Amino acid sequence: MKHTDDIHSAAREQVRESGLRVTTARVRVLAELSASGGLLSHQDIEQRLGRHRIDRVTLYRVLDSLAEHGLVHRVAGNDRIWRFGVGRGATSGATAGAGASVARELHERHAHFQCSDCGKVVCLSEVAAGRALRVPRGYRAESVELTVRGRCPQCG
Amino acid sequence: MKHTDDIHSAAREQVRESGLRVTTARVRVLAELSASGGLLSHQDIEQRLGRHRIDRVTLYRVLDSLAEHGLVHRVAGNDRIWRFGVGRGATSGATAGAGASVARELHERHAHFQCSDCGKVVCLSEVAAGRALRVPRGYRAESVELTVRGRCPQCG
DNA sequence: ACCTTGTTGCAACTTTGTTGCAACAAGCCA
DNA sequence: TGGCTTGTTGCAACAAAGTTGCAACAAGGT
Structure with a gap:
């Protein structure tokens, strides 16, 4: 469990390493x-x-820039709104070059669960998504999204 | 390959069997x-x-009613737009009770492919989605959506 | 043919996201 | 530290997707 200030400076560090300008908006959003x-x-x-x-x-643009640089990942729920999350394992120690793809990779590999009642989305890290997927000839797969829909514990 | 009129009357039949009122709007949309x-x-x-x-x-409401009665299925792309499709195998010969879940089941089982360029969505019937999925304790899974993103043949 | 009840179309509105532009501040260099 | 350049921010206005309320209408039963 990290202290708020730690998260904040870690976020600042991540932004800097990504090559983006370090602005309060970006740092705050990423920290959040x-x-x-x-x-x-x-x-x-x-x-x-x-x-x-x-x-x-600005928030839209901040999220876009963070997503483009791999610091966060965008997920589409079935309620037509974007949700954003950081790569859980992304550390501030990653090198500038490699850091860019950390969050993206993590989120492409595991599945998400969305509650059909409250709409909340959580990560299902245990599920390995997109293994051995075959697409028809002519199609080129870039990423896989696996979303399970159902009821979360709160909504019964 | 069915003739247009056949599709039309098949659609009319399906709507009737689902218990919904047979209106021109519903029949036309389902036929389309x-x-x-x-x-x-x-x-x-x-x-x-x-x-x-x-x-x-009206179109929104027609699609809603058709989806609710299992005649069509809604899929969320990553462009925050709903897409609708019929269950390919749904026949007009299904009984009233069983007919309701045909489309839903079919679409819950297979994956979709969305082109990141033109946004078009197609079904990947070969891919068996959602086999052996485990969700954490407390969560109740109702359906699984597997979407592969990439380039379609047209967009290279 | 008539009556009831579900359905349609219109207008107005909400939510989500985008575009253009002027003001501003991060990063760099002297 | 001060000034310059260029990427960022905030505002206003807009666009697209979807919803709500309501009066007019038509499907299906009697």
């Missing part, structure tokens, strides 16, 4: 995602930022 | 989906209906 551990929707993030609120548009 | 064979977005359907156009809102 790291702290949550799970997947957050755009709205979730806005709420958690609280009085540190940043513009809605 | 059957004829296409693949997955259509809301917009695709509107275009295909052409001069038989129905109200946007």
